[in-house]
Amino acid sequence: MINVIGLGYIGLPTALMMASHGVEVVGTDYNASLVATLNAGHTTFKEEGLDELFAEAAAAGIRFTTEYQVCGTYIVSVPTPYDKVDKKIDPSYVVSACRTVLGVAPQGAVLVIESTVSPNTIDRFVRPLLTEAGRQDVSLVHAPERIIPGNMVHELVHNNRTIGADDPEVGERVADLYASFCRGEIAITDIRTAEMTKVVENTFRAVNIAFANELAKVCRVGGMDVYEVIRIANKHPRVNILQPGPGVGGHCIPVDPWFLVGDYPETANFIRLALQTNFSMPEYVLRRAHEAMAERGIADPSRVGVYGLAYKEDVDDVRESPTLQLLGAQAEHLCGAPMRVYDPWVEADVVPNQVHSMSEFLDGLEMVIVMVGHSEIKGRPELFGDRILIDPRNVMGDGANVYKL
Template sequence: MKITTIGLGYIGLPTSIMFATSNHQVLGVDANANVIDTLNNGYIHIEEEGLQKLYNNALKAQNFKASLTPDYSDAFIIAVPTPNNDDAQKSCDLSYVKSAVRSILPYLQAGNLVIIESTIAPRTTEDVISPMIEATGFTIGEDIYLAHCPERVLPGNIAYELVHNPRIIGGVTEACTKAVKELYLTLVKGELIESSASEAELSKLMENTFRDVNIALANELAKIGTDLNINALKVIEMANRHPRVNLHAPGPGVGGHCLAVDPYFVAAASPHLSPLIQTARKINTSMPAFVVNSVERLMASAPNKKITVFGLTYKGNIDDTRESPAKEISLMLQHAGFDVTEYDPHANKNEIMIEQACEDSSLLLVLTDHSEFTTIPETATDRMSRAHILDTKMIVKNCGDNVKLLNLGNMHQSLNKIVQEV
């Protein structure tokens, strides 16, 4: 089958490559000429485990090519970004999706599949995209088969999860669901779940909203523990030994294009009925300020104002900095007058050495759980003016005997000591 994918980012590119390795002829389309040039020169432009090797296989089989413009195909997959609108509810910005749909309209033919993989607000496929296609003279469910098929993948393991995770096939009509399901059967080994388009849209959003709400509970607990001089991490560890409790871990905030974005789409769709979701978002977006306030207090007695930030991406072992609380915290500290050195072996390819990053620093602030941060070498901490580490991701396991290791559970001890000294 000939497939055209619109959008070659963190989802569109892996999806294209996986279909290409399943013997489909895939045309990948992106508006960024640098992305197209990089791909046509044989290299992928994102960091994702094992993806370059799979891309090499797709090129060897002559099953993939990249272009700035679409072409006639059997199926069209829309995988473009859906950021927040700049409004009070941070609703879903559909401008990229609409533009992508408009770009394929001249190439649509009877019998084509149109699949929206972009994360979108509830009822978008039925109320927005379907009318755009039918305005050209086609009938959805008879001439064109339209469905929303949201991805459910973990960055760093995308290639595996695109194949093995369950997948929702949300057709506008039953005929749409059946037709699109046939395509995904050629790739997906996990369960294919049939639904309506709107059910699929809301399901995807609620999967991420569930996680966001539970992280908010853990983050609120971390704040409470700091206020009451109680180790919140120990509390979570003990509470999770209850057979029906699974508290999440607190952190410096929530990032990425899923958890930090999707809950707003639900809340914006029904703002008067979503107070819990909106409150959770406020708690999680407040965490960077909480971390910065804690750092300011920890630095009150420091020998200098230098801080080394470890990690700029929103999660570990990837290069994606979208909506990253780590970047926000780093900027807030700089604006507060601190001398900040950033160290991230994934986000910054031309990175300074770890020892250089820690030179004369009074605090090493860990904001991302890269595996490289599990062990902090003594050659780095020995160069610090004050060997203190605040690990907001609980990733550091080894850092030397002379280092003071703090986290979101035990930092209240140092904060209270500073208050007493003052």
């Protein structure tokens, strides 16, 4: 039996995927209301294919509980935020979950940490727990997750994976477990290499996006079309620049690279600058909107709305969302009135002035900042009537009323 600890955006699909592929799975989360929702037969977030996967896993007998189980293998998938002051990883959730596992795990159990952790976290914070508890019989494994919200179910099956283990034989056994559903290649390595590899992957993307964002700013000053520049540059066989945008959100790309800055503050300068560049984008978009307002004679910010609150298209996750940063900048630096906000994916009330239908949103607006390119509006500027559009995602096409980055 496998006990998956932490049933959020990563733990839940992983647990469901294993259960629907013939593995006996119990999912554990200390959030009792989340467990009650799952036990009532409902998923806890929106994701393509998740409801179907949930039904398959339920039919296969998956169980959900707040209790840690006595079983041979544990998969820990709890949050790993960073400390906003010293930029280091906050390992407290992982430590707490692993400590509880060690209290119940039988002799010879395998403890797999899926949470993203900075290099050395397992040696510094988890291995000492085994010593403290006299549980050197427990094998440690790191199996970082790479899936992207919006395409999680597909990517769980098709992505390549990394398994870091002290003992390669245990690594092979855990790889076989993941191979129950994973058709990608599974690389087996040591724990520190697996930790570093995961953080490097997200740092690569953060740096590449920062480069694109800086190009957007340079092109704006120089009067060039950044999208055309990137499109043509990417025809070069060894160039692959990502797209600029209104900022980077979610639980991974704006978070994990800080682990390297926090642990290597003297060395990771380029990474720090990349993160700061990405973080500057929501306010850059807001300033662009204020310029457009001045140009079009719109004085009243209540005539301007923000479409999109999730951190990216077709998800309901608002963690580190660029829209939240933009609204914060509007309130703090530019002292503007609050803007109306709408996101069809986000049903919860997250910010003041949030409305829950497109018609209520558009009523009386002269300008819309399109922060997220959800499928329902992508390529369909007509849905916004003749309003002026600020389009930092480049999803509204060209037109006299469309302002790009």
